[in-house]
Amino acid sequence: MTTVTVRLDEKARRELEQIAEEMGESISEVVRKAIHLAWFTTMQERMRIESAEIAADPAEQEEALRIREWARYLAS
Numbered sequence: 001m002t003t004v005t006v007r008l009d010e011k012a013r014r015e016l017e018q019i020a021e022e023m024g025e026s027i028s029e030v031v032r033k034a035i036h037l038a039w040f041t042t043m044q045e046r047m048r049i050e051s052a053e054i055a056a057d058p059a060e061q062e063e064a065l066r067i068r069e070w071a072r073y074l075a076s
Contacts, residue, residue, distance in 0.1 A: 004031075006031075016030060016031075
């Protein structure tokens, strides 16, 4: 397991301690969860941007139309 040292100002330290107390977890566990949440949020934003780019691509729109037509054909 990796150890990370972080310098917290007084406000951040109080907030971290309060979150840990409210969650009933160690500060280390709260920090791990915060890192995971930051990663997850970053991945969601990346997927949102990539999805918007794909949706705006005329070639992708055309392929989606062909897939929908094929699906309708299979369903009939």
